[in-house]
Amino acid sequence: MLIKQTLDTKKIREDFPIFKQLTHNKPLIYLDNGATSQKPVQVIDAMNRFYNEYNSNVHRGVYKISELATHAYEEAHRKTADFIKAEFEEVIFTKGTTESLNLLAYTLGRTLKQGDEIVLSQMEHHSNLVPWQQLAKQKGLALKFIRITKDYKLDMAHAREIITPKTKIVSIVHVSNVLGTINPVKELAALAHKNGALFVIDGAQSIQHLPINVKELDCDFFAFSGHKMLGPTGIGVLYGKRHLLEHMEPFLYGGDMISEVQFEHSTWNELPWKFEAGTPNITEAIGLAAAIDYLKEINMEHIKEYEEELTTYALETLSNIKGVRVYGPTEAGDRGSVIAFNVEGIHPHDVSTILDREGIAVRGGHHCAMPLMNLLGVTGTVRASFSFYNTTEEIDKLAQAIKKAQEVFK
Numbered sequence: 001m002l003i004k005q006t007l008d009t010k011k012i013r014e015d016f017p018i019f020k021q022l023t024h025n026k027p028l029i030y031l032d033n034g035a036t037s038q039k040p041v042q043v044i045d046a047m048n049r050f051y052n053e054y055n056s057n058v059h060r061g062v063y064k065i066s067e068l069a070t071h072a073y074e075e076a077h078r079k080t081a082d083f084i085k086a087e088f089e090e091v092i093f094t095k096g097t098t099e100s101l102n103l104l105a106y107t108l109g110r111t112l113k114q115g116d117e118i119v120l121s122q123m124e125h126h127s128n129l130v131p132w133q134q135l136a137k138q139k140g141l142a143l144k145f146i147r148i149t150k151d152y153k154l155d156m157a158h159a160r161e162i163i164t165p166k167t168k169i170v171s172i173v174h175v176s177n178v179l180g181t182i183n184p185v186k187e188l189a190a191l192a193h194k195n196g197a198l199f200v201i202d203g204a205q206s207i208q209h210l211p212i213n214v215k216e217l218d219c220d221f222f223a224f225s226g227h228k229m230l231g232p233t234g235i236g237v238l239y240g241k242r243h244l245l246e247h248m249e250p251f252l253y254g255g256d257m258i259s260e261v262q263f264e265h266s267t268w269n270e271l272p273w274k275f276e277a278g279t280p281n282i283t284e285a286i287g288l289a290a291a292i293d294y295l296k297e298i299n300m301e302h303i304k305e306y307e308e309e310l311t312t313y314a315l316e317t318l319s320n321i322k323g324v325r326v327y328g329p330t331e332a333g334d335r336g337s338v339i340a341f342n343v344e345g346i347h348p349h350d351v352s353t354i355l356d357r358e359g360i361a362v363r364g365g366h367h368c369a370m371p372l373m374n375l376l377g378v379t380g381t382v383r384a385s386f387s388f389y390n391t392t393e394e395i396d397k398l399a400q401a402i403k404k405a406q407e408v409f410k
């Protein structure tokens with residue numbers, strides 16, 4: 001099967017220094033993009049330039065390089081807001097998706113009362129489960145989970161049953177990091193709003209793969225991480241609708257997030273700074289802005305199209321190997337570029353180790369979704385997750401390496 005070559009992957013790969021090296025004397029085939037993405041030289045250079053040329057703190061100095069740093073940091077906010085079609089005031093920088101979701105559980109949690117309900121799904125990453133679970137324990141809230149159907153999608157009839165006027169928050173993963181399922185978040189937003197609940201999207205696995213328009217999705221909050229979209233670690237985003245953020249209490253207190261402080265009383269800075277206490281991750285924000293520039297230049301629509309082709313190719317290739325069981329929806333249009341699978345009779349860690357010897361990086365394990373593993377009746381899976389710099393040749397090599405593993409364990 002030939003795929004339509006929407007992107008010039010050969011040229012794109014030249015931007016990624018990591019692909020120039022060998023691993024176990026073989027070219028690196030990086031198929032663990034669900035965990036983190038590789039970084040183009042444009043991102044690395046932007047961060048180096050900051051340290052080499054204008055390293056200083058933001059929002060305080062009146063001298064030249066501090067003004068440059070402040071401008072670059074605010075520009076990073078502007079670019080991020082524009083990337084997801086939000087307003088400048090609606091984008092808060094955090095450490096990552098995990099922190100964004102914890103921020104929400106903490107701040108929204110303050111307004112919840114015993115008996116209130118939170119609805120999640122059975123396919124959540126621990127980051128979108130544990131913070132709500134702990135909040136529910138502290139406050140006597142009920143947690144409900146939308147079931148998964150046999151074809152690995154959310155059971156929307158069940159969602160309609162459990163999302164009621166008692167529900168205060170619905171928080172759902174956009175693209176599952178295990179099943180790859182793309183969830184109907186627009187429909188869920190409407191359902192949540194009809195019942196007076198807030199709707200949160202965990203966008204950790206969608207941000208690099210799908211064009212995101214938060215206004216069109218009509219979500220109240222959208223969380224993601226910079227490191228999964230070509231940016232550095234240590235920077236993430238929480239988008240929130242302006243009128244909601246305005247009424248929420250801050251998460252962390254300290255410098256920068258205040259307007260005026262007296263010994264007994266303080267008032268808060270304007271958005272988004274109200275939610276950014278202390279010296280922020282300036283370098284990382286600058287790296288994230290460079291990543292966004294890069295993604296925009298490649299074009300998110302083209303990335304989506306190319307990855308859909310690649311995923312179709314991979315699904316077909318893997319399903320044709322006897323003894324390989326793939327989890328998740330069977331149509332590439334219903335799923336992101338994540339494929340979890342098991343090889344009959346071989347532990348996922350052993351498969352991953354053999355693949356590593358062939359230069360192939362995949363993840364083996366529970367993927368921070370233990371309850372989902374229990375539902376699937378497995379302790380773990382192997383997971384190959386693709387990005388727009390991956391190729392069909394790499395998928396062919398993955399298939400060969402799986403067959404090699406089957407030979408070894410015969």
Ligand code: 7TS
Binds near residue numbers: 098128176202205
């Ligand atoms: N939500 C989802 C759906 C994720 O896939 C991840 C990370 C997170 C939240 C947390 O993001 P973080 O940047 O705060 O860590 N997922 C994975 C993964 O699948 N393999 O490694 C990390």
